[in-house]
């Protein structure tokens with residue numbers, strides 16, 4: 001099977017609020033796929049279906065040949081071990097050293113002996129250039145270093161898929177470039193697939209193989225990097241040039257403005 005993940009006609013609502021209205025996308029093995037869309041378009045909701053935290057109202061997510069919402073709790077637990085996650089907020093435990101943060105998933109989810117955990121942790125820290133930061137506390141790290149440790153930790157259980165949720169947010173340009181290059185390097189060196197959820201189209205174009213744009217619960221544009229750069233699609237252009245005006249509205253959907261005011265004209 002060439003695709004690690006296949007999302008088929010995925011629908012999901014929070015109560016009456018329909019968020020996903022028929023998403024179709026694939027994450028091919030060995031590739032980095034970008035998922036873009038304005039705030040609130042449903043990116044996190046989509047990701048929550050990958051790990052089975054949410055159950056679709058229609059459609060499915062297929063991961064390595066298994067339909068996620070049909071799995072038992074034990075099977076889901078095993079599937080989640082194959083997914084590494086890196087969040088915008090690094091999610092490091094502030095009261096543990098870098099080393100213990102890295103060792104935590106291995107101690108929690110495996111029976112590996114401490115000597116092996118030690119070597120795995122140092123190998124992964126070395127890959128992000130931070131082997132020597134092992135004894136530091138998260139509070140002693142710069143924002144970029146913290147993100148690198150989180151990135152290394154996402155790879156420590158040798159997942160098949162790494163999911164990055166807003167990996168570039170709040171970083172200075174140099175750290176941002178470092179993280180982007182590391183995402184590409186780790187993807188290729190570890191032979192994994194990666195999903196990068198981001199607003200930063202310019203930065204993602206440097207590292208992704210394929211991009212999906214989500215708007216109003218469906219995929220509205222997709223393509224490889226050159227297709228995106230040359231696209232005349234209004235969604236793509238609004239993102240690429242960070243234009244305030246375009247199909248992505250500034251206002252959260254609402255009733256006409258005068259109806260909301262107490263004093264009528």
Ligand SMILES: Nc1ncnc2c1ncn2[C@@H]1O[C@H](COP(=O)(O)OP(=O)(O)OP(=O)(O)O)[C@@H](O)[C@H]1O
Pocket residue numbers: 014017019037038039040041042043044045046
């Ligand atoms: N637990 C929830 N209950 C009700 N509505 C929710 C819940 N979580 C999210 N929503 C709504 O679902 C929609 C999609 O939210 P989601 O967080 O998936 O968007 P997003 O694209 O990830 O946004 P952002 O980029 O800002 O993180 C939003 O309108 C949000 O308000």
